[in-house]
Amino acid sequence: MTDPLKPGATIGILxxxxxxxxxxxxxxxxxxxxxxxxxxxxxxxxxxAHSITTASYDDVEALAAFAKACDVVTFEFENIPxxxxxxxxxxxxIHPNREALRTSQDRLIEKTFLKNLGLKVAPFADxxxxxxxxxxxETIGAPSxxxxxxxxxxxxxxxxxxxxxxxxxxxxxxxxxxAVLEGxxxxxxxxxxxxxxxxxxxVACYDPGExxxxxxxxxxxxxxxxxxxxxxxxxxxxxxxxxxxxxYVGVMGVELFxxxxxxxxxxIAPRVHNxxxxxxxxxTVDQFEQHxxxxxxWSLGDGSRYADVVMENLIGDDMNRVPELLKNRDTAxxxxxxxxxxxxxxxxxxxxxxRLS
Ligand code: AMP
Numbered sequence: 001m002t003d004p005l006k007p008g009a010t011i012g013i014l015x016x017x018x019x020x021x022x023x024x025x026x027x028x029x030x031x032x033x034x035x036x037x038x039x040x041x042x043x044x045x046x047x048x049a050h051s052i053t054t055a056s057y058d059d060v061e062a063l064a065a066f067a068k069a070c071d072v073v074t075f076e077f078e079n080i081p082x083x084x085x086x087x088x089x090x091x092x093x094i095h096p097n098r099e100a101l102r103t104s105q106d107r108l109i110e111k112t113f114l115k116n117l118g119l120k121v122a123p124f125a126d127x128x129x130x131x132x133x134x135x136x137x138e139t140i141g142a143p144s145x146x147x148x149x150x151x152x153x154x155x156x157x158x159x160x161x162x163x164x165x166x167x168x169x170x171x172x173x174x175x176x177x178x179a180v181l182e183g184x185x186x187x188x189x190x191x192x193x194x195x196x197x198x199x200x201x202x203v204a205c206y207d208p209g210e211x212x213x214x215x216x217x218x219x220x221x222x223x224x225x226x227x228x229x230x231x232x233x234x235x236x237x238x239x240x241x242x243x244x245x246x247x248y249v250g251v252m253g254v255e256l257f258x259x260x261x262x263x264x265x266x267x268i269a270p271r272v273h274n275x276x277x278x279x280x281x282x283x284t285v286d287q288f289e290q291h292x293x294x295x296x297x298w299s300l301g302d303g304s305r306y307a308d309v310v311m312e313n314l315i316g317d318d319m320n321r322v323p324e325l326l327k328n329r330d331t332a333x334x335x336x337x338x339x340x341x342x343x344x345x346x347x348x349x350x351x352x353x354x355r356l357s
Contacts, residue, residue, distance in 0.1 A: 005298075010032065013074055020076040034048075063084055072093050103268070117245055142166070149177070185264050191227065193256070194279065197244070204290065206305070249295060281307065
């Protein structure tokens with residue numbers, strides 16, 4: 001393990017969206033500088049970072065100069081091209097590690113990894129052709145969901161099959177990308193655990209949050225989730241199992257379906273997670289500080305909660321509600337500084353806080 005970073009060190013962040021922005025704010029609070037690498041102009045993180053490189057992920061010179069300027073590099077999204085990571089890693093350490101990224105970038109590798117750990121996942125099959133889909137439907141059946149193996153987010157790259165008759169159109173939706181077929185899980189709720197692991201192997205998990213999606217995008221996360229004490233323990237233990245087996249350093253989001261047979265792991269995200277935003281106003285050390293501490297080689301904060309929180313995403317025109325929302329005195333507002341309001345665009349979020357007495 002490398003020595004813990006000293007305040008004043010520079011943490012590189014691949015991606016300049018809202019997660020990069022909130023990571024930068026947390027890093028600044030700990031005395032670090034952040035350097036954002038982002039292909040798009042004027043990203044949300046640029047307002048609060050020390051430096052920014054505007055370049056594409058195939059610009060080897062820009063990647064090398066960025067890596068040289070950083071003491072450690074982390075990321076706010078998982079779909080970073082492998083070649084870009086190779087350039088950076090030859091110069092500067094990357095946390096979380098490449099294995100965690102490789103595992104979570106591809107749904108087939110991810111599901112296989114989780115299954116081999118002894119965790120439950122939806123029945124799945126690798127789909128590279130119409131014939132694969134036909135064979136898989138004979139065992140998995142319908143309803144089921146066809147998902148691209150890579151580059152899916154917020155429900156994108158997915159097609160639901162209500163019956164086997166939907167096979168051809170679902171396959172067409174994949175636009176020739178490799179895919180997995182997943183059996184449809186009849187869940188009673190969706191929850192997620194935000195877990196963290198330090199460079200010395202210390203693990204801290206936050207209380208599971210209960211997630212509600214609208215149009216494939218996270219709408220609200222509520223803590224506490226409606227789970228029994230033993231379910232809570234189970235969710236935290238399985239998250240620690242995933243973190244340990246990947247020798248993970250940083251924060252991870254683990255999405256779970258609640259079923260009568262126990263938890264089914266939907267997916268893992270090797271980064272801070274939208275469903276962990278409630279920690280900003282419900283915990284002493286939030287997920288952003290926790291991630292920065294971990295990648296800096298520092299000790300973790302405690303994950304325990306001092307408030308009940310409902311986090312609600314502000315999407316597109318929800319921005320018009322801001323003046324009204326400000327009237328609620330127990331609501332914390334977090335805006336991402338995005339100039340253009342677009343339908344489906346995450347503009348900010350609120351945390352409605354009720355302190356535990
Ligand atoms: P994902 O991109 O895999 O997180 O999927 C987005 C959302 O689609 C999830 O949060 C679930 O609400 C739903 N979903 C995904 N996979 C399944 C499944 N196998 N069974 C039931 N619902 C699913």
